[in-house]
Amino acid sequence: MTASAPQTVPGFPPTPEFAAQANGTAELYDRADSDRLEFWAEQARRLDWDTDFGQVLDWSDAPFAKWFVGGKLNVAVNCVDRHVTAGKGDRVAIHWVGEPGDSRDITYAQLKDEVSKAANYFTAIGLTAGDRVAIYMPMVPEAIISMLACARLGLTHSVVFAGFSAGALRSRVDDAAAKLVITTDGQYRRGQPAPLKAAVDEALGTGADAAASVEKVLVVRRTNHDPNLPWVDGRDVWWDDTVAEQSPTHQAEAFDAEHPLFLLYTSGTTGKPKGIVHTSGGYLTQASYTFHYVFDHKEGRDVFWCGADIGWVTGHSYLVYGPLSNGATEVIYEGTPNSPDEHRHFNIIERYGVTIYYIAPTLIRTFMKWGRDIPDAHDLTSIRLLGSVGEPINPEAWKWYRDVIGGGTAPIVDTWWQTETGAIMISPLPGVTAAKPGSAMRPLPGISAQIVDDNGRPVTHGEQGYLVLDQPWPAMLRGIWGDEERYRETYWSRFADQGWYFAGDGARYDDDGALWVLGRVDDVMNVSGHRISTAEVESALVGHSGVAEAAVIGASDPTTGQGIVAFVILREGVENTGDTLIAELRQQVSVEISPIAKPREINVVPELPKTRSGKIMRRLLKDVAEGRELGDTSTLVDPSVFEAIRAKKA
Numbered sequence: 001m002t003a004s005a006p007q008t009v010p011g012f013p014p015t016p017e018f019a020a021q022a023n024g025t026a027e028l029y030d031r032a033d034s035d036r037l038e039f040w041a042e043q044a045r046r047l048d049w050d051t052d053f054g055q056v057l058d059w060s061d062a063p064f065a066k067w068f069v070g071g072k073l074n075v076a077v078n079c080v081d082r083h084v085t086a087g088k089g090d091r092v093a094i095h096w097v098g099e100p101g102d103s104r105d106i107t108y109a110q111l112k113d114e115v116s117k118a119a120n121y122f123t124a125i126g127l128t129a130g131d132r133v134a135i136y137m138p139m140v141p142e143a144i145i146s147m148l149a150c151a152r153l154g155l156t157h158s159v160v161f162a163g164f165s166a167g168a169l170r171s172r173v174d175d176a177a178a179k180l181v182i183t184t185d186g187q188y189r190r191g192q193p194a195p196l197k198a199a200v201d202e203a204l205g206t207g208a209d210a211a212a213s214v215e216k217v218l219v220v221r222r223t224n225h226d227p228n229l230p231w232v233d234g235r236d237v238w239w240d241d242t243v244a245e246q247s248p249t250h251q252a253e254a255f256d257a258e259h260p261l262f263l264l265y266t267s268g269t270t271g272k273p274k275g276i277v278h279t280s281g282g283y284l285t286q287a288s289y290t291f292h293y294v295f296d297h298k299e300g301r302d303v304f305w306c307g308a309d310i311g312w313v314t315g316h317s318y319l320v321y322g323p324l325s326n327g328a329t330e331v332i333y334e335g336t337p338n339s340p341d342e343h344r345h346f347n348i349i350e351r352y353g354v355t356i357y358y359i360a361p362t363l364i365r366t367f368m369k370w371g372r373d374i375p376d377a378h379d380l381t382s383i384r385l386l387g388s389v390g391e392p393i394n395p396e397a398w399k400w401y402r403d404v405i406g407g408g409t410a411p412i413v414d415t416w417w418q419t420e421t422g423a424i425m426i427s428p429l430p431g432v433t434a435a436k437p438g439s440a441m442r443p444l445p446g447i448s449a450q451i452v453d454d455n456g457r458p459v460t461h462g463e464q465g466y467l468v469l470d471q472p473w474p475a476m477l478r479g480i481w482g483d484e485e486r487y488r489e490t491y492w493s494r495f496a497d498q499g500w501y502f503a504g505d506g507a508r509y510d511d512d513g514a515l516w517v518l519g520r521v522d523d524v525m526n527v528s529g530h531r532i533s534t535a536e537v538e539s540a541l542v543g544h545s546g547v548a549e550a551a552v553i554g555a556s557d558p559t560t561g562q563g564i565v566a567f568v569i570l571r572e573g574v575e576n577t578g579d580t581l582i583a584e585l586r587q588q589v590s591v592e593i594s595p596i597a598k599p600r601e602i603n604v605v606p607e608l609p610k611t612r613s614g615k616i617m618r619r620l621l622k623d624v625a626e627g628r629e630l631g632d633t634s635t636l637v638d639p640s641v642f643e644a645i646r647a648k649k650a
């Protein structure tokens with residue numbers, strides 16, 4: 001665990017002006033407490049249902065939940081068409097900003113046409129409800145159009161972060177047996193076009209090695225960087241030649257509330273990523289509800305900007321399904337925050353009058369490093385609410401965020417949730433909560449959590465324990481794709497007797513009962529808000545012919561939260577070529593997983609510290625990496641191993 005929290009700190013109460021206009025009220029908690037399921041039924045009515053639901057929750061087959069039983073709806077119609085029908089077709093849905101500085105405004109009416117065209121094309125190539133589609137794209141409008149077109153047809157999308165390697169894409173395509181892969185010719189990376197379709201070609205392979213499930217690769221022209229883009233005839237098609245030619249009208253059909261909407265792969269404690277399954281009615285209900293209350297969204301007035309990539313769950317719930325189901329106007333930015341320079345985000349806030357801004361603490365700390373002169377050079381007075389997500393936010397970054405970006409008054413919502421939870425679970429309610437810097441405060445109305453010890457007993461205030469969710473919630477994952485056993489084992493076995501969901505995070509309450517999330521208690525690292533498993537990086541490292549064994553830990557890092565530190569043992573007879581070897585190993589990880597998983601530091605050591613049962617003592621490696629005195633070494637086979645490791649590190 002990383003963050004340390006003071007026991008009692010004062011909260012920042014909302015200003016009377018903010019409280020007076022807030023969507024959230026203290027009464028919302030009471031209403032949810034008095035009848036939780038009725039409360040969720042009320043929230044579900046935010047959506048348009050073609051067939052009304054009966055039972056709100058069927059938990060008889062726990063841990064497999066069914067929410068809004070018997071209800072039917074179309075997710076895309078709820079995100080797009082119904083706003084057009086309600087006369088809001090001219091409202092901008094998306095202010096899109098490309099990295100090279102190009103931009104596009106897309107109204108709800110235009111979005112409806114674009115989504116319909118894509119849906120017509122997907123139907124024309126024979127895709128039917130239940131088929132899987134892999135989306136491997138940078139942050140271009142067509143990525144969102146593709147997601148919505150899938151939702152419209154009941155196709156299950158699997159968005160794969162475009163920073164992932166060909167190998168990572170292939171394993172996800174195979175696991176889901178995707179029939180269609182949607183990509184772009186290239187993507188901008190810090191102002192330069194870089195190939196992307198090439199990675200798809202590499203991933204899908206040819207001949208005997210070809211990904212068997214894939215029938216078509218649909219390519220959006222983005223960078224135009226290669227006049228001789230490699231092309232597989234019969235498999236590859238341009239978006240411009242196909243989707244763009246389709247009719248902009250499409251009759252949508254309603255799907256069951258439990259119809260699978262998307263898969264999203266996330267790192268677990270083992271090397272193999274898990275395909276988290278989300279369904280339609282419950283997911284959209286909670287995405288929509290949280291967007292309205294946590295971001296205090298005012299339709300037609302606010303301009304929302306979530307800085308996440310669509311490759312992560314934050315991009316799914318707060319770039320696509322949450323904002324669009326609420327008829328929001330949002331900004332979507334394709335590139336990095338320092339392209340062309342460090343003013344980029346603040347220019348965008350000024351240009352579009354962004355009112356609600358939602359980013360990760362790692363970016364806040366990067367802004368702090370760049371210096372306040374940069375944001376101070378801009379008029380950021382449009383901002384009225386700030387959000388944080390992905391990792392614990394340190395109180396210093398919280399205060400800087402509020403003072404420098406939020407004009408000293410904007411409420412901050414520190415939102416705890418996970419790929420698995422689908423939507424925000426624990427967060428202050430703006431206008432109601434006196435938020436404390438660094439605390440996610442308390443579960444939202446309708447959500448129930450506890451902090452417990454190893455035996456499932458609630459810990460006393462001030463003590464650290466495990467965060468568990470003791471009641472099902474609408475946007476909860478419905479399973480791990482194709483692996484029922486792993487679903488039970490990963491989330492429901494730790495507190496099986498009680499039937500609680502184990503989140504994998506440590507937490508504690510302070511003396512005032514505010515909840516502080518302290519970080520992962522399992523072998524999952526959090527680097528710049530990205531979840532990376534130690535096992536995945538270890539398996540990439542031992543994939544190098546010179547490496548016999550590897551141990552990886554997340555060491556605390558002032559900017560990225562955690563940084564990846566690896567310890568490797570070389571095979572007999574392999575020469576340690578120093579920097580050359582380290583560079584090769586880092587490259588190996590980059591190719592096998594992604595550049596985001598490259599270790600910050602790799603130490604070649606003669607031995608790894610192990611317990612008698614053969615487990616690597618990661619806790620001790622963490623002590624070494626963070627330069628601390630060693631903790632208890634009594635269970636080690638050979639405590640002197642550390643002398644050798646320290647000598648190597650020095």
Ligand code: 6R9
Pocket residue numbers: 266312313314388389390391392393414415416417418419420440503504505517518519520526529530531
């Ligand atoms: C939404 C998202 C989930 C893990 C989660 C926790 C960490 C997320 C946090 C936070 C402290 C917050 N996390 N939000 N920790 N405070 N506000 O990030 O999903 O990528 O699945 O990561 O991120 O450790 O378990 P995901």
